[in-house]
Amino acid sequence: MKRFKIKVDPAVCTGCMRCMLACSWVHSKRFSLSGAMIMVDASGAECSITFADGCIQCGSCADACFYGALAKQAPEEVMP
Amino acid sequence: MTINTGFSGAVLHVDLTSGRTSRRSISSETARDFIGGLGLTFRLAVDAVIPGIDPLAPGNPILIGTGPLVGTGIPSSSRVYAVTKLPATNTIGWCGAGGMAFGCNLKYAGYDHIIITGKSDRPVYLDIVDDDVKLRDASGLWGKGVSGTIALIRQRTGGRGGIAAIGQAGENRVLFSMAYIDGVSTMGRGGLGAVMGAKNLKAIAVRGTGHVEVSDAARYKTLAAELAGTIRNYPYLKEWQQLGMLKSFPMVPPELYEKIKKRRIACVSCPFGCKDLVEIPDGPFCGHTASSSSVINLLMPIVYGFSDYREAIRLVSLLDEFGMDMFEFFGIMKFAAELFAQGILPANENDPPIVINSLSSMTAWAEKTAMRKGAGEKLANGFAGLLAKYGDRAAACAPALVKNMHPYTGPDSALPWDLFGTMELGQITEPRGPHVGSGGSPTYFAKRPLDLFPRHLERMGVPKEAIPRILSANAGDKPGLNVGTLLAYSHRWFSTLGSLGICARAQVNRFYNLELCSALYQAVTGLPTTPEQLRLRAWRVWSLYKMLNVRENAGLNTDTVPQRWVTRPGFREYVSEEPLEQRQVQQMISAYYREQGWNVETGAPEPVTLKRLGLNSLFT
Numbered sequence: 001m002k003r004f005k006i007k008v009d010p011a012v013c014t015g016c017m018r019c020m021l022a023c024s025w026v027h028s029k030r031f032s033l034s035g036a037m038i039m040v041d042a043s044g045a046e047c048s049i050t051f052a053d054g055c056i057q058c059g060s061c062a063d064a065c066f067y068g069a070l071a072k073q074a075p076e077e078v079m080p
Numbered sequence: 081m082t083i084n085t086g087f088s089g090a091v092l093h094v095d096l097t098s099g100r101t102s103r104r105s106i107s108s109e110t111a112r113d114f115i116g117g118l119g120l121t122f123r124l125a126v127d128a129v130i131p132g133i134d135p136l137a138p139g140n141p142i143l144i145g146t147g148p149l150v151g152t153g154i155p156s157s158s159r160v161y162a163v164t165k166l167p168a169t170n171t172i173g174w175c176g177a178g179g180m181a182f183g184c185n186l187k188y189a190g191y192d193h194i195i196i197t198g199k200s201d202r203p204v205y206l207d208i209v210d211d212d213v214k215l216r217d218a219s220g221l222w223g224k225g226v227s228g229t230i231a232l233i234r235q236r237t238g239g240r241g242g243i244a245a246i247g248q249a250g251e252n253r254v255l256f257s258m259a260y261i262d263g264v265s266t267m268g269r270g271g272l273g274a275v276m277g278a279k280n281l282k283a284i285a286v287r288g289t290g291h292v293e294v295s296d297a298a299r300y301k302t303l304a305a306e307l308a309g310t311i312r313n314y315p316y317l318k319e320w321q322q323l324g325m326l327k328s329f330p331m332v333p334p335e336l337y338e339k340i341k342k343r344r345i346a347c348v349s350c351p352f353g354c355k356d357l358v359e360i361p362d363g364p365f366c367g368h369t370a371s372s373s374s375v376i377n378l379l380m381p382i383v384y385g386f387s388d389y390r391e392a393i394r395l396v397s398l399l400d401e402f403g404m405d406m407f408e409f410f411g412i413m414k415f416a417a418e419l420f421a422q423g424i425l426p427a428n429e430n431d432p433p434i435v436i437n438s439l440s441s442m443t444a445w446a447e448k449t450a451m452r453k454g455a456g457e458k459l460a461n462g463f464a465g466l467l468a469k470y471g472d473r474a475a476a477c478a479p480a481l482v483k484n485m486h487p488y489t490g491p492d493s494a495l496p497w498d499l500f501g502t503m504e505l506g507q508i509t510e511p512r513g514p515h516v517g518s519g520g521s522p523t524y525f526a527k528r529p530l531d532l533f534p535r536h537l538e539r540m541g542v543p544k545e546a547i548p549r550i551l552s553a554n555a556g557d558k559p560g561l562n563v564g565t566l567l568a569y570s571h572r573w574f575s576t577l578g579s580l581g582i583c584a585r586a587q588v589n590r591f592y593n594l595e596l597c598s599a600l601y602q603a604v605t606g607l608p609t610t611p612e613q614l615r616l617r618a619w620r621v622w623s624l625y626k627m628l629n630v631r632e633n634a635g636l637n638t639d640t641v642p643q644r645w646v647t648r649p650g651f652r653e654y655v656s657e658e659p660l661e662q663r664q665v666q667q668m669i670s671a672y673y674r675e676q677g678w679n680v681e682t683g684a685p686e687p688v689t690l691k692r693l694g695l696n697s698l699f700t
């Protein structure tokens with residue numbers, strides 16, 4: 001499996017949490033917020049996006065984001 | 081059999097009087113028959129609502145529901161519905177909101193619905209964390225505005241989860257007070273806030289650490305990927321994401337919007353993010369931030385004569401803080417100004433003059449109304465209260481009203497559409513009062529050529545055989561549109577989307593069709609569902625809604641046409657653009673009832689309709 005570093009741009013994040021749902025699906029084939037390795041907190045003026053240690057850098061969260069707030073960087077940049 | 085895919089499978093019952101809570105499961109048959117979300121909430125209301133109940137009495141329940149797709153990541157599956165008897169109209173109404181976090185957290189906590197009954201003897205908020213359900217003391221929140229309440233609760237919850245809260249207007253039972261979901265989406269302009277306030281219920285906070293499962297993962301994945309792909313390829317996606325509702329209603333130039341925009345806010349899993357966080361960039365309110373269900377709402381006072389957009393934003397955030405509907409507020413203010421001018425409402429030296437386009441006057445009156453101070457005490461009772469108190473003299477100077485509420489669109493209203501399409505007619509036949517949310521159809525866009533209609537109608541689930549009835553010629557060989565007949569299907573399509581949990585706003589709605597909805601529903605819930613079956617269930621849902629209101633004696637008798645709408649310059653007919661006549665609207669209403677299989681004299685669903693829909697045994 002390819003691994004990607006995820007570049008985040010919180011300024012364009014809308015707090016939709018679709019990335020979190022995509023991540024929980026990858027890990028458990030179920031949808032939850034608690035099972036996501038990416039955390040989006042949209043309660044402030046700007047969203048904050050953080051990753052938990054369990055992130056396997058699969059890139060599914062970035063694939064799910066409609067707003068360009070998450071971008072997969074080319075795999076070789078991470079694991080040459 | 082209970083159900084646990086798509087659905088969480090349970091209803092949380094909360095009795096505020098005794099403080100007792102319980103969890104009851106939902107049978108898969110009931111879930112299937114009423115789809116879920118909006119439809120299932122109506123079904124639960126059949127048993128929970130005591131017919132004839134006073135909306136502000138402890139016995140009036142609040143039912144909250146969220147659909148089987150909510151929390152699954154399907155685009156724009158975010159909707160949360162409340163059903164209660166609304167004080168502004170005295171009818172059973174749905175109140176809907178897009179949920180940023182509320183709906184999905186409710187699902188992850190293990191519930192599709194909450195039924196709240198009774199009244200607490202002191203201010204409380206309902207705090208749900210999975211199975212741990214508590215009524216917590218809200219004395220420190222009582223008297224606070226919406227954002228203040230949410231901020232304090234978030235301090236306790238660490239910012240996680242969803243919150244529905246009321247402001248001071250709800251506490252003080254203002255008839256047009258609302259609940260606010262996650263501080264951004266509004267819910268229930270007919271007085272859901274007042275119903276919560278009357279129960280001493282300041283807020284509902286919910287956090288769920290559980291999950292939602294889907295029944296057929298492979299099928300789900302294919303459908304979800306196709307849909308996401310279609311949306312990504314939509315040529316106007318970027319523009320929607322940048323402009324939000326300004327795209328369909330350009331109230332201010334895009335350059336100005338760029339100046340005030342802090343960020344867009346999206347409901348859970350929505351690609352369009354039509355909600356807004358803005359900041360006033362200069363002037364006396366420099367640095368003031370406001371979040372809203374749409375920037376259009378924040379700017380709406382411009383339509384009422386405000387010349388400075390910054391003052392408009394300031395006023396609407398104040399109304400949002402108190403928790404009052406802006407449209408109804410302005411309607412009431414204009415009416416009150418007239419009542420004062422005529423000497424019908426006695427002037428009080430402590431009450432400043434009402435000046436509709438003045439921030440200081442409107443600020444003072446917003447506070448008086450929300451707090452029931454001075455003449456605000458009377459204005460807080462809405463049109464219904466003022467008309468009941470001042471009788472015929474007041475009625476003579478009232479604006480166009482439907483079910484004692486101020487319509488969104490029409491000759492005396494804020495939204496300037498004057499062609500009479502389904503949303504406009506729907507304001508009359510909608511049991512909850514003049515709302516446009518359920519009446520969407522291709523007439524949403526004025527002057528859309530009729531030859532583009534069939535494609536949209538098929539998408540909305542209109543059966544092929546009904547299309548000629550909708551697009552039949554009237555008056556000779558001119559092309560025609562039977563708005564009343566079409567509205568029956570607008571309501572069924574709204575029932576479909578609302579029951580699944582999908583947002584019905586035009587930018588979202590366009591990507592869904594009946595086939596996709598039934599396929600998604602089946603994949604997620606595991607309940608076998610053909611498009612034909614879903615179509616029937618949606619008709620059942622809206623007819624059940626009607627029956628709930630017929631039981632409250634609100635059949636056809638409350639569907640009155642405001643005279644102002646048919647007095648020139650009033651509404652114009654959608655196709656011919658000729659001035660609309662009373663007779664034509666009455667014909668549309670009859671056509672609507674006929675198409676629904678409801679009696680054109682009384683408004684009640686016909687026995688044969690109830691039998692076909694399997695609703696006959698519910699109301700015996």
Ligand code: SF4
Nearest residue numbers: 023055056058059061
């Ligand atoms: S990259 Fe990390 S956070 Fe993103 S979906 Fe994969 S595991 Fe989750």
Ligand code: SF4
Nearest residue numbers: 013014016017019065
């Ligand atoms: S990063 Fe993208 S998918 Fe995640 S919450 Fe923000 S906008 Fe939504």
Ligand code: SF4
Nearest residue numbers: 178347350353354583
């Ligand atoms: S279109 Fe707007 S209201 Fe509808 S789900 Fe998306 S963000 Fe929410």
